[in-house]
Amino acid sequence: MSMNGEYLRVTPAELERALKDPEWALDLADEIRDAQEESAPAPAGARHFTTQQTWHLLGFLLQRSAFPVDIVHGEETLATDDWGYGPPRYLTPDRVRLAADTLQQTTYDQLIQGVDPFELVKAEVYPQIWDSPASLEWARDLFTPLADLFRDAASGGHAMLIWID
Template identity: 55%
Template sequence: MSMIGEYVRVTTAELDLVTRDADWALDFVEKVQDAEEETKPAPAEARHCTTYKTWDMLRFLLARAAFPVNVIHGEEPFAKDEDWGYGSPHYLRPDRVRRAAEALRATSFDQLVSGVDPAELTTAEVYPLGWSEPGALEWGRPWYDGLTQFFTAAAEADHAVLVWLD
């Protein structure tokens, strides 16, 4: 089984429902995921985004860069008694989404990996391992770029973002 970083952007009205009704939230998220599974919109147009298995690599790199927003795990829990795969989901309010989008746009992937030795990720036991493979760090680039586009679109729409590991 894999651990996958997942995101869904929501309006403030939807966020209000999400934080009050965990069953509604999970049903809503599943509908968004199912709808976009067929249409596969670009990250800037999508309501659902994934960082696939790169979530922990990105966590490591963003922490190393002192990133100002926890875009990997979210910041505020909801559905605290629910397990959406690997723990309870969290969210980022629209103001934090805007801050994250600004910081993501200002931090290129090249900046994130600059000076990083893949052995550091192995030593830190960063999921999913295998960092000694040639080009291992480069594997994260398209996922980071997609996350940046997703957060930028969410910020422009004044949306909140739900975050969880599945």
């Protein structure tokens, strides 16, 4: 079974409710994910988004570039319940805004510049497929949609729930 990075855009009121009732938040995430499978909205208009298995590579690259927000794992714990591979975390609307602003100024080429695939092997970045410089291209197609998701969430004043499933 693979590990996938999952994101759910929520309003401040939904975040407040989720903090009080994490089980409700998990039900909301499942409901939105199921609804989007049928409608397949663009990432900028979506409430749910997955970075699939690229989450760990993106996290490594963003941390290496001193990105100011942990957009891969979230920053605050939402609940102690396990939503797959650990508890869900979240970003407040202010942190979503900072992430969106910084993502707008960041290109994928900047993130991979100077990265040696051996660094990924040494850091045990999941999944361990780092056999050539071309393997760094793997997350490129998900980086821009992730930035779009954050930009749209920030423009709506939304928070973000984040978990690995």
